[in-house]
Amino acid sequence: MLAVFAHPDDESLACGGLLAWCAAIGVRVSLLCLTHGEHGRAGRGASGPGAGSLRAVRARELDAAAKELGIGRVRLLDHEDGMLPLILPDRLDADILDEIRRTGPAVVVTFDADGLYWHPDHIAVHERTTAVVTALGGRAPALFHVTLPPGAMRTVVDHAARVSAARGLSRPFARSILGVADADAFGAGAPAPTVVVHARGHAVRKLRALRCHRTQFDDSALRFVDEDDAPRLLGTEHYRRSEVGARGDTIVDRLAAEAAAGTGPPVRTASDDGPADASEA
Numbered sequence: 536m537l538a539v540f541a542h543p544d545d546e547s548l549a550c551g552g553l554l555a556w557c558a559a560i561g562v563r564v565s566l567l568c569l570t571h572g573e574h575g576r577a578g579r580g581a582s583g584p585g586a587g588s589l590r591a592v593r594a595r596e597l598d599a600a601a602k603e604l605g606i607g608r609v610r611l612l613d614h615e616d617g618m619l620p621l622i623l624p625d626r627l628d629a630d631i632l633d634e635i636r637r638t639g640p641a642v643v644v645t646f647d648a649d650g651l652y653w654h655p656d657h658i659a660v661h662e663r664t665t666a667v668v669t670a671l672g673g674r675a676p677a678l679f680h681v682t683l684p685p686g687a688m689r690t691v692v693d694h695a696a697r698v699s700a701a702r703g704l705s706r707p708f709a710r711s712i713l714g715v716a717d718a719d720a721f722g723a724g725a726p727a728p729t730v731v732v733h734a735r736g737h738a739v740r741k742l743r744a745l746r747c748h749r750t751q752f753d754d755s756a757l758r759f760v761d762e763d764d765a766p767r768l769l770g771t772e773h774y775r776r777s778e779v780g781a782r783g784d785t786i787v788d789r790l791a792a793e794a795a796a797g798t799g800p801p802v803r804t805a806s807d808d809g810p811a812d813a814s815e816a
């Protein structure tokens with residue numbers, strides 16, 4: 536399996552559950568990340584690393600998250616954060632094709648056309664990865680597009696508000712998700728999934744991987760998600776099989792069917808009582 540994303544943290548937020556599950560059952564999982572996210576949030580104010588070293592910090596954060604998820608190979612490229620739509624498509628295509636050739640995946644996973652929340656870099660990665668897989672014709676791997684379940688990040692923010700109030704915290708809790716202020720933007724324009732993966736047994740690893748992205752995570756509503764909450768709040772992932780790429784059954788379909796049949800890995804906590812996109816009781 537090869538995941539193709541734009542910035543460190545995309546892999547964990549979008550499909551950390553699937554990647555961790557695949558790695559746990561012996562699937563060779565690789566990640567191509569096209570930028571260092573060097574223009575992203577620099578962490579918590581003065582205690583953050585500052586823009587100059589953010590590039591190196593985020594590279595280390597990505598390595599730690601990849602270890603947590605069981606990703607065996609990480610290729611982190613030097614394209615400028617925020618500029619992917621302006622880079623010549625041929626350059627991105629060459630990088631994506633090169634990684635497909637090096638890793639020989641049966642399945643490629645990348646953003647859908649909505650770019651999780653209409654992020655231009657994400658949309659560019661969706662377009663270029665889809666174009667590369669299309670051009671491979673009969674030699675193409677299967678292609679899946681990942682989206683955030685609509686409402687899932689709003690549920691995280693609502694959860695953060697309740698936890699914050701219950702703890703009597705004086706400091707206002709962050710309503711953003713990894714630097715994105717509008718939690719409702721995630722998945723709002725998402726095409727309907729064709730495959731829903733309930734990766735609840737791997738949601739704790741997904742949360743731990745997200746925590747590795749400290750510069751983005753520490754000031755985020757995700758900070759209020761603890762490991763008992765992770766299966767319910769982060770365990771459901773949405774995928775759409777692309778019209779292009781290899782046809783036939785894949786590991787993604789098999790894991791989705793396993794989870795649906797209740798034969799997947801045991802759920803870690805008793806609090807797992809609903810999908811991530813359901814409102815909390």
Ligand SMILES: [Zn+2]
Pocket residue numbers: 541542545654657
């Ligand atoms: Zn991103």
